[in-house]
Amino acid sequence: MSEATKTLTLKKTQDWKLPTSVLDAALADDENAMIAGCMDGVYRLQFEPHQEELLYQHESYVSSVGLLKENQIVSAGYDGGLRWFDVEQRKLLRTTRAHDFWSWDMSVSADRSRIASVTGQYLAGSYKYEPQSEKEPSLKVFAADSGDLLHQLPHIPSTQAVAISPDNRFVAAGNLMGEVRVFDLDNGQMAANWTTPDFTSWGIIKSHCYLGGIFDLQFTPDSQSLLLCGMGPMRDPMAGNGRQLWQRWDWKKETPTLLDQTHQGQSGEGLMETLAIHPRSEHFAMGGRLRGGDWNLALFDLDSGDRIASAKTGFRITRVQYTADGKSLFVAGTQGQPKPKKDDSPLPPFGRVERYEIG
């Protein structure tokens, strides 16, 4: 670790439970509530006073939620649908069938004008189980206010992560095979594409097929580079023990180049599913599952890439988000489902939301 890097601490200050897995979450603008996309629907979790409310449901799991203007939210689900909801009026505004297969991930642009969603079913495409080419457009971009489809863009299934650049000019999507495609939102032209093999496993030991890929990506605040996260390759993907991995790429170069990645000795094992960048660009946060090692939530210096804080949450993290002042971090995720005792008895809650102070 370079001497200039200051280390920080992460201290848990509050925690809440939700009935089912939180698969994505968005902190409300007043920072007193979390909109949580869960297995069984979209919840509003109010912190003070504590209140939990199931707002509405999809036909399957909710995969993503995002905040729009005028107290609206949008969610995407494993039913392939997008749903707009007015939180004030508790009213479902619009349902759009975005994909035939599920929406893996959905992102809302920083100015809340655009929504991008990715899909794609991994189906055997060769003897070695390389994925088949897409059966429907893998990436769709919608207008946030009207719900109009603005772009449908090609990728290779399964396309698992999507992000819109802070300047609202580009959309990037990453897939199972570690391929990233960046498109210009003005004209739908591909602006960059490259493949990183470091997130994808081919199961030499048990499973002759591909697993893993890119699970989240984020543009840096200057929109110049892209952070990717997931898990390093394994001989046996079912062990889930690839290293906790992020990479930073300069995507604007003629040939995109790898700038940095999790530093040697700073990772344990486990799938990393979420990235967030500090509002004043001081550091970024990554979270996911702990399989081996001693952390599943960590902060990294945005310049040096050094790990500057870490914590163990005891559950799988699906979303990290900074507060606007950059002093706290909200973490959402899930524990394993408890074993149901009886058919009709509800499961004890296994969704998790926690707040950490950054010190």
Next chain:
Amino acid sequence: MWPAGKLLETSMFFICVGMTVTNAPAQQVVVSIPAPGPTEQIDHFIAQDWADREIEPAARCSDRDFVRRLYLDLAGRVPTAQETDVFLEDQREDKRQHLVDTLLQSEDHVHHLADVLDALLMGRTDEGKYAERAANHWRSYLEEFVRQNRPWNKVAAEILLARPENQSERGAVWYLYEQNNNHQAIAESIAPFFFGLRIECAQCHDHMIVDEIKQSDYWGLVAFFNRGKNTKTKLGPRVVESAIGGFSEFADLTGSSYPNLLSFLGSPPLNEKRPAAGQDQEDVDTLYVSGKPSDAPRVPKFSRRQAFIEQVVTGNRRIALAMVNRVWALLMGRGIVHPFDEMDSMHPPSHPDLLDELTNHFISSGYKMRGLIRSIVLSRAYQLSSRQPPGVEDPASFAWALERPLTAEQMARSVQLAVRGKFNNDAPLLHAFRQQFRDVLPDNFVAPVADALYLSNHPALDEFIRASNAPNHLRAQTLQQPTHSKRIELLFNTIFHRPPAASEQKAITDYLEQRESDLGPAIDQVVWSMLTSAEFRLNH
């Protein structure tokens, strides 16, 4: 248990003559005699088990069977026809013991045991890696271990510490080094070879069936080695150990996580201060002392590997138990605990007292391999016929000699000897065979169809036989014989160490008579058929 130092004189007598104790006279006199040697103990416990099971073991094997079996087991090759004859003609009462002692002192024994230990400890590998094992003195280190009859506990400690202080130990580094910083692979290899335990399934959860193998054992064993890093130094490859790091947690199937404490098989976890999560340790010089010799890499003041040797290896009876059971399995076809490297509560020993006594003896004799091997091959059970007695089904009774396939190296040397009268340990045939016949000590022998196809259609063996066309090779020698009958006798004595049976004489004569016009290739054909037959392929 064997009554140490005291023995019923009568039962001693009956064991010696191979009768069952039930025939003993009613009056028994207890006398004081010196403690029985390990061979007598083997004979006692094995015979007692036969009596308990009410089974009649196979007869003693013939001298012909014995000489071939012993050469294969101790010298790693079949005897030559001449060596066979010398033994058959030896008139001494104790000629078997003489042969055992001669072979145990031979260079062939050194190479054979080094082959076997290498395959079991390091695993089969490609020819490139075999060359590296030789170039980095691993192979010569193993050979020296056998040649000097060095104590196994000392050698085990050298290999696991991998911190040689002189030239003669430098090869010991290669065991850890070849595993290339893969600390889980290191743990999964150490457990079966040094401790006689398979721990792979404890990676993700406590062993589901074997209660005593915990997930904490797996990760504890990993932790003892996870500060090592392969480094090329002036002195050669070294596994340099760091004084910091190597703290992690492992998660069980429910997602709960636990620290990887330095503990293995119930050893109390070592008291090592763990840094708080996210807190980085500083790797400062004060944590180290200089290495020996002085240009060796520095050594942590608290060395996890050193601690492993001191706390877990030194004095651990399992180190001896695992080796005793493995050597038994090598010579007898299966372990007293079977499979030989799953010495856990699910796999109880067939002869617990015997295993105990042999282990005591191995320890008290200073962990010497040669004495252990000698005591087993001199036993009655080792010297039984391989004909399975009627009505006896359980191989764990050791009531007949269990047949075993020749290892790649045994096969390659023996084929060379049979066809050319001499062998070379670096022959292309040996390199070819060890890429195909990879098993050394299978739990049970199921002949792979792939091996049959290899022997039938791969050029290695075929070309070797064809190229053996010198005047002193078997083909020319056979052609020189005056009659088919004499030719067949020579082939059988050379390859099978026995004269042909009448039916064999007839069948092969019929074949050769059809091929009178081109007899050389026909003899090659017969040689191939003998070398690939079960009689040659098996140690029986």
Next chain:
Amino acid sequence: MNQRPNTSSTCGSPEHAVHRRLFLQGSMAAGAASVASFNGLFSIPAAAEQAKRQGKKCILLWLCGAPSQFETWDPKPGTSTSGPFRAIPTNLPGIHISQLMPRCATIMDKLAVIRSMKTEPSEHFQGIDVLTRGDKPRPPFTRPILGSVIAQQLGDLDSPVPQFVLLDPCPEGNEFKAFKSGNWAGWLGAEYGPVRAGGKYSIPNLGRLDSISELDHQDRETLRAFLSRKYENDRRSEAASSHNAAFQRVAGLMSCAPLFDLDQLPPADRERYGPGAFAQHALQARHLIENGSTFVMVANGMPWDNHVFQHEMHQMLVPELDNVLFQLITDLEDRGLLEDTLVIAMGEFGRTPWLNEARGRDHYPNAWSMAMSGAGIRGGVVHGATDKLGRNVVEGHTDNRQLFATIFRALGIEPDQEYDLPGLPTFRRVEEDAQAVEEVLL
């Protein structure tokens, strides 16, 4: 690393060699006067065995690692543990299966599904053992695997085509790898063990050496067999029996090498089955069955063991299985072979209803599903049921013995028959008089 198998010991009985030994004595009496007569040594008498053969065959789609019943045959829509996939109706009124199986939904009238499997082992090695052999181990005796029993009972031993073939391109596979290196044929003897092929790991050294003529090749093998069998018979040697059985395969394998060449299968068929290794080998299984094999087991490592990435894996594996089953069953029917060919699709257990933290489902033997079609099986039957969340079997409990009794009955093999194993304890094909599931039998 050293390829040391991790298995229980062999049964140690040499008695399986008896019929061959008697035959050999007879053939020796006739003398070995010519090369032609040597070749007689190759064949094994069919004799009275022929009478009981009904020309029935079997393909086992071995879903190793254990698939989820919820994402296949027993979905639980609307429950907390159902997972993200929906259920869809089938051509059987009231019966739903996972949305990942739309093609099988159209041929449910040809399938029998058991939703009420309940077995004991919860670890792979033990599960594979019990679900391929039909019973728990009883050391030191080794029960033959299903394919060995069927090859021995129904196989044509005169055929050069291997009677029991394992198609599995995956050279690794943890517990399945360990299992594969064990003794499959058990007390039936090594000649009833499988020939393994599949993919690039297909049979090496299958072609005769250029340096040797066909005649010489046969001659020397005849001599080898003669010498080895003499040794085997003189010594009652089980090791030699295994050695000889392996060589006995060589000639047959060499003659049917084209059957093992995927590139020789019709391109249109290859496309229909799908490009993945499992699908291609399922097609090859059909091809082998058409050309004389009796039992073909198709596996692809153990890809179903999804402790992590469960949905991500099942979204790919289940549609492939769905298509393979559909193609295989309709193909066999079109060719008039379905009546005589039993198709089985199953793994070694099921998966937990509850999802673990790593987005996976763990091992679950308490309540799981499997499917069959073809010879002797009544289509359109769903046997048994599990409770609302799929935690327990509530109706039609079926264990491994009952399943094996059903499979044997479907193939016309008597489940209760004793093995003829002189000197061994009494073993039956299915122990404890376990009864077949009559509902799924014709």
